[in-house]
Amino acid sequence: MNNRRLPSLTPEQCGSRILDAKCIVAFTGAGISTAAGIPDFRGPNGLYTTGKYNADKVFEIDYFHKHPEMFYEFSRDFIQILKKIQPTITHRFLARLESEDLLTGVITQNIDTLHHRAGSINIAEVHGSYWSASCLSCNQFIKNGATLDWWEEQMTQSPRSPVVLCPHCGGIIKPDVVFFGEPVRDLDKAETMIKSCDLLLVLGSSLTVYPAALLPQLTSASTIVVNQGDVMISFRQDMYFILSDLDAFFKKVIDFIDS
Numbered sequence: 479m480n481n482r483r484l485p486s487l488t489p490e491q492c493g494s495r496i497l498d499a500k501c502i503v504a505f506t507g508a509g510i511s512t513a514a515g516i517p518d519f520r521g522p523n524g525l526y527t528t529g530k531y532n533a534d535k536v537f538e539i540d541y542f543h544k545h546p547e548m549f550y551e552f553s554r555d556f557i558q559i560l561k562k563i564q565p566t567i568t569h570r571f572l573a574r575l576e577s578e579d580l581l582t583g584v585i586t587q588n589i590d591t592l593h594h595r596a597g598s599i600n601i602a603e604v605h606g607s608y609w610s611a612s613c614l615s616c617n618q619f620i621k622n623g624a625t626l627d628w629w630e631e632q633m634t635q636s637p638r639s640p641v642v643l644c645p646h647c648g649g650i651i652k653p654d655v656v657f658f659g660e661p662v663r664d665l666d667k668a669e670t671m672i673k674s675c676d677l678l679l680v681l682g683s684s685l686t687v688y689p690a691a692l693l694p695q696l697t698s699a700s701t702i703v704v705n706q707g708d709v710m711i712s713f714r715q716d717m718y719f720i721l722s723d724l725d726a727f728f729k730k731v732i733d734f735i736d737s
């Protein structure tokens with residue numbers, strides 16, 4: 479549907495609704511991280527386009543089992559990119575709302591760990607992320623809170639092995655990123671969060687990747703959608719659409735809240 483027909487809100491109106499809410503939940507997609515400088519993987523200088531990796535296979539689970547070294551080659555580059563960037567104004571604003579007990583949690587489709595780095599605590603990562611890691615052989619949970627420094631250390635500690643190996647059994651460690659061919663994560667947690675919120679913020683997602691895209695349909699709560707392009711969402715009462723760059727919009731919302 480063309481959601482540009484939905485009513486819009488000014489930053490001041492959005493700020494008022496945020497201050498009036500008691501349990502906000504945010505659902506975020508790639509658009510919240512673009513402003514941080516995460517390159518479009520398929521763009522002109524994207525990690526997929528340089529020809530260094532086989533783009534169709536980097537996140538393919540069957541291929542990972544056979545050739546984990548290609549995913550790790552990709553990850554070495556990706557971790558270096560992540561180290562150079564910082565969470566955006568919008569990431570930090572969501573963390574602030576959580577610290578002020580206005581926001582219950584964040585549901586994200588992103589694997590980049592920027593919500594963790596911004597200070598968010600309660601995060602449902604439906605596509606997983608680099609924030610934790612497990613061993614594929616002994617199924618041991620290896621690390622929770624896997625920072626970029628931790629990954630870098632693991633990767634340089636095993637310079638002769640192209641992949642990171644389990645300290646318990648020598649098996650291959652995989653970050654808990656959801657690959658193609660794997661089930662999504664945290665879905666129950668995300669559903670509980672969505673069903674109990676009184677204000678839903680849908681930020682930087684076109685809602686075209688399933689099943690995550692169905693989550694925002696699970697509430698009848700007041701919903702504010704902010705994105706730079708169209709969003710696949712069914713119209714319901716008390717739903718608003720703001721066609722905007724996230725940081726530009728939320729900078730004004732923050733100015734209003736702090737004034």
Ligand SMILES: [Zn+2]
Pocket residue numbers: 613614615616617618644645646647648649
């Ligand atoms: Zn193991």
